[in-house]
Amino acid sequence: MSRLYRLSVILLIMIGLAACSGETDVPAETEAELEKLSLPMGYIADPQYAPYYVAAAKGYFAEAGYDVEFDYSFETDGMALVGANERPFAIVSGEQVILARAQELPVVYVLEWFQKFPIVIVSKTEAGIANPADLIGRNVGLPGFFGASYVGYVGLLNANGIEPTEVNATEIGFTQVEQLSNDNVEAVIGYANNEPLQLAG
Known part of the structure; x- marks a missing residue:
């Protein structure tokens, strides 16, 4: 299974998992094996990112083998990093993807976070x-x-x-x-x- 596919699956199920109850124990011996991942968020830390914080707190990222660091740089920075293959994903608004594609950056949608424009x-x-x-x-x-x-x-x-x-x-x-x-x-x-x-x- 490719790294990109695994990360796609994580992002697609993360919000649903964040709503689940119960604690998840991450074995101590696996912590050293976690792959570090910087995730551009496109904004400052605020309530709109609650699903990601819950997922991190409950160990869902760690379960999948990742140590996720949230990067609160601008959306345009995240798009540029993804387009340059320096980051696998970025959390950005839909119009940023459209603008990036207009500039011929090789980026695509992976997850529709909002069903309606927020x-x-x-x-x-x-x-x-x-x-x-x-x-x-x-x-x-x-x-x-x-x-x-x-x-x-x-x-x-x-x-x-x-x-x-x-x-x-x-x-x-x-x-x-x-x-x-x-x-x-x-x-x-x-x-x-x-x-x-x-x-x-």
Whole structure:
């Protein structure tokens, strides 16, 4: 069985295994035999990566023979490493694969992590933002004008006939929770399984 195939199987079943209960004991004598693997995550450590953390904590990677180190570099860095055969996998957004293929990088999808595009608009209830049209004239914070958050934001505006110039969008880095909590912006663009969970406490 090829190394690439084995790693593919691990990633495909990992999320399902992470939901299983019970502890997994990894024999001490096998720890020295684990193959080190650096996995580019494409973002900072946050709740959206919970399935990977659970899999590591329960020993599923070790069971398969791997000592996985999470690399929190940018998505574009991960794509470049995979394209150069320096990493077997990277966790990236779908549009990054499309962009990489457009640049003739030899990368392919292995696992569809999200069944629906996970980008969401998050605001406080008192802001009165209930639909896309409510964004007009509002201050909206994005991590940057790049990546999945930006693609989702632009797609939302286009789908609702809103011109980008009608919204006061600013780059705030990956500080959505802080900026919204402090009322520095009226809404932020984030991931459905990340910022809303943090804001909910």
